[in-house]
Amino acid sequence: MRFSQLFSPTLKEVPAEAETPSHQLMLRAGIIRKLASGIYTYLPLGVKSLEKISSIIREELNRIGAQEVLMPVLHPKELWQQTGRWEKVEVLFRLKDRADRDFLLGPTHEEVITSLVAHEVKSYRQLPLLLYQIQTKFRDEPRPRGGVIRSREFIMMDLYSFHKTKEDLEKTYWKVYEAYQRIYKRSGFTIRVVEGETGDIGGDVSHQFELISKSGEDTLLICPNCSYGADVWSVPCREPNLKTENSTLYPKIEKIHTPNCKTILALVQYFKNLTKNENLTEANFIKTLVYEADGKLIAVCIRGDREINEMKLKRFLGVKKLEMAKGETLGSWALILGFIGPVGLTMLPHGVKFSGAREEINETPRIIADYEVQGMQDAVCGANEQDYHFQHVGYGRDFTIKEFADLRMAEPGDPCPKCGSTLKLENGIELGQIFNLGTIYSKPLGCVYLDEDGREVPMIMGCYGIGVSRMLASLIEQHHDKDGISWPISTAPYDAVIVPVNNQDETQMKLSEKIYEECLGSNLDVILDDREVRAGVKFKDADLLGFPFRITVGRGAQEGKVEIKIRENGKTLEITADKILEELKKIREAALQELKPDPKEPVSI
RNA sequence: CGGGGUGUAGCUCAGUUUGGUCUAGAGCGCUUGCUUGGGGUGCAAGAGGCCGGUGGUUCGAAUCCACUCACUCCGACCA
Structure with a gap:
């Protein structure tokens, strides 16, 4: 070309x-x-x-x-x-x-x-x-x-x-x-x-x-x-090794007025101000999310700083369709968005229209929780009442949950499920x-x-x-650097570019043409930069386009010498023109050798 | 689908806030001539735009307003 x-x-x-x-x-x-x-x-x-x-x-x-x-x-x-x-x-x-x-x-x-x-x-x-x-x-x-x-x-x-x-x-x-x-x-x-x-x-x-x-x-x-x-x-989280804490170490469960605190973030702020406890974090809160799984309502509890992995949840439930229940849906079940919690969680029975009578809200939805919730003591969660949360809530003391599973999204810092190192x-x-x-x-x-x-x-x-x-x-x-692409030899559009430095120089042009013909005749995929532009332009383009080898035909042409520049590492070698084919094949072969597949590695299931 | 940004010459962008001097500019690229010839040469002359589209406001719109289209970033989504 x-x-x-x-x-x-x-x-x-x-x-x-x-x-x-x-x-x-x-x-x-x-x-x-x-x-x-x-x-x-x-x-x-x-x-x-x-x-x-x-x-x-x-x-x-x-x-x-x-x-x-x-x-x-x-x-x-x-x-x-x-x-x-x-x-x-x-x-x-x-x-x-x-x-x-x-x-x-x-x-x-x-x-x-x-x-x-x-x-x-x-x-x-x-x-x-x-x-x-x-x-x-x-x-x-x-x-x-x-x-x-x-x-x-x-x-x-x-x-x-x-x-x-x-x-x-x-x-x-x-x-x-x-x-x-x-x-x-x-x-x-x-x-x-x-x-x-x-x-x-x-x-x-x-x-x-x-x-x-x-x-x-x-x-x-x-x-x-x-x-x-x-x-x-798809990273599994290990079941945490939970110590049962003495539940008498913190006060009794208490209902707190929390106006407009619908998100964990807002709650953290609110409780920090309220308790003057700067150590309070999202991890002290129990987040309760409500999902519709194949049309059935399911409440899922998780530590406040964690995200639910819906893939895990879906697999655990064995359902086809899973989505967060929308606000209006929650309302129709008498669940209050932002104030839902596992303590005394009830809702309207399916199909019942809310008449305003609180005693109708008597059905307990299926509640499942991430393993970590089992270890939560002195936590904060929704009180299932508009603008109220509970504090000093402890699992085992103030509520229990029947179903636990690995439901949370793994995070960097979690232990490797295979060797325990930090992911x-x-x-x-x-x-x-x-x-x-x-x-x-x-x-x-x-x-x-x-x-x-x-x-x-x-x-x-x-x-x-x-x-x-x-x-x-x-x-x-x-495979790129500040100058452009640097193709691996096996997938480069061309193996090499031949660059005559000065188009006006007949010796250079003739030698370039000769090398070009030789390469074509021996299965090397090369391109000849015959454009009427300055050397700098050709060099810049050669770097940008990233052909693995550049054959520069310049000053040395008089003595029959040319230069090979390797794009990947910038190394150049000077060589007599009659050896060019041999050398090109050699370095090309060496580059291909680098990309040879490893001998079959045993793989385990 | 939610939130932000941008549409002006082939490309990168100025001009838009505060409408008039914009009959719209620059650099790069392109064309022609000379020059130069080992890392995007220098000089000169040129071509190239319905300022994304539609509608409005106004004596007057690249500039203000409304709608619309396209592109793009973040998020949601991703067999």
């Missing part, structure tokens, strides 16, 4: 729309251009890199026996109604055809692949089956950000596996796990695998492959001591995730096979995704 012909408009200044380093650099280096919010065109350099990433993915997936397919982007509504996701998934791009039939643009392809396999695979002899595609996906994200890191149209690799048994799925799961490790390593990433939340997609095992980065939107808790790391949503907070960009799906798609879509005994059995499924376009951005996120 000749630079003068390359369609890669570079920008000297940072576009105002970009915040994250990779986004800025992708715009500046002419890799992407925005069409609308969260919708981008990939320019030639971006496409070249995407292709290199994709080939690595293909090689590694084919290696574990997966086969590539290409599924439609456009899906009929009916298919998605069968799994209930037409109604459930909010980010669907929905559209109609001319006959007013409903369609959607595929955000993921579980329905399509499962339906395909349901029709075509009948026998246990055909399993396991691993199918993947690299395809554009659509999600109407409430908030696209970071350029191509979270966009509304993006390229994703999605792999689906079909199995006879859980054991068989597990084998494949770890095979994919290893393939992913290899993919990221070869592409130039240093990643961290963390335990993931399975979310609405279901299933019980999940791992996320994360690039630790400030630009990431995943909140992770990482153990600095062992290999443990997890999405903050640290990190942000991560999710580059991939692997799920154990079980039968949640195969059952509703009738994806069954006949086993050895002729019985019809739903297939066990796994699904595995890699954000391909997100990988592109993340590569830049991990």
